[in-house]
Amino acid sequence: MDDKKKRAGERAAAFVQGGMVVGLGTGSTAYWAILKLGERVREGLSIRGIPTSERSKELAERLGIPLTTFAEVEKIDLTIDGADEIDPRFNLIKGGGGALFREKMAAVNSDKVVIVADDSKRVAELGKFRVPIEVVPFGWEATARRIREIGGQTSLRMAEEKPFRTDNGNWILDGDFGAIREPAELHRQLKLTTGVVETGLFPEAADIVVWATDTDVEVLARSRTE
Template sequence: MTGDNQKQAAARRALDFVEDGMKLGIGTGSTAEEFVKLLAERVAGGLKVIGVPTSERTAALAKKLGVPLSNLDDTPHLDLTIDGADELDSQLRLIKGGGGALLREKIVATSSDRMIVIVDASKVVKTLGAFPLPIEVIPFGAVSTAAAIAKIASIYDCHGKIARRCDSYGEPFFTDSNNFIFDCDFGKIPDPDSLARELNLIPGVVETGLFIGIATHALVGTPTGVDMIEPK
């Protein structure tokens, strides 16, 4: 299967975990969008669910396709979140945020009883970090915050360019929560648990794209089918 076919296969397998009456967190990104499309088909066939989207982009797609939506204020406890990832290791640690929704994605995921990650095989890595780590920061003092990020990262043997994300017009990218994102091109992250903990202590850092201890399962589309990664 091609990469797109693998995404579709993982998304379709995720539907097996969706039960009638569930309150679902719905992720952001290309694989999550495949899930939304398949979910919409099930909803049209009579499946009763309520979705809580992790971004305005996901909300717009779900609304267009007829998936009933809510928000965490009205629906604060979710049964299941299904979302993609930019990288995934064998311990179910993730890098997320390539689509710029990492803060909302983490809030939704941690409001859920379970989080299932859907990815194609190219996203599974031995060591996190080849995909630049997104870190969401408030705009005030962002240069100072970036310097603090670099200092902490170096302690954990993470080195590389740290750049503020720009949009397609070369202007600063803003998240749905009106924050900046710095993309950290570390190459490898030897100790993601400690790095995540220390980065979150920096004033100005809102959240990191390191999702540690949040995902409960992963469904990986491969050339021959869908594999499941479970907690060790």
């Protein structure tokens, strides 16, 4: 499995060109893309990165990748990130690692989003993987009840017997909505729920998907006119 992730990550890193501002994703496949970018930087590639998590920031700093922030740049040229599920319309579920808000911030402010994954993340319909929902800790129980009214059964994500805390100081509810036929509409309903900061639903967020199979790496592009 790591070999697939490595091949996908390294192939995605090839999309990065000199002078770009690059969104540095989070997760086990994006990790390999960042490693490859670190290698290219040591070889002379000039880029600046915006990491989507403290883990990715620490990795980039260790590799010598120069970093920047939205205070210094208006947009990201290209973001490379992973996903937990990807459907045929390039809808995504992300946030299994807990970085969904920063990942969403990078994605919506990017000219192009490249998603890296092994072929196990390809699904006909989203929903088998539970939807991460970042929520404000205060009143999270009320937020969970409102999400239940929308049709989702949620559980509070835990880590070492304490609520998992995101890099933004929030908590995560993992929601089961069954098969998700309209990801954009479910995302909209959740975002209108008081207490919800962001959702792990990324409707039609990918421009390019880099799949790694047992024998090959497949690159698929989505037309912006779809």
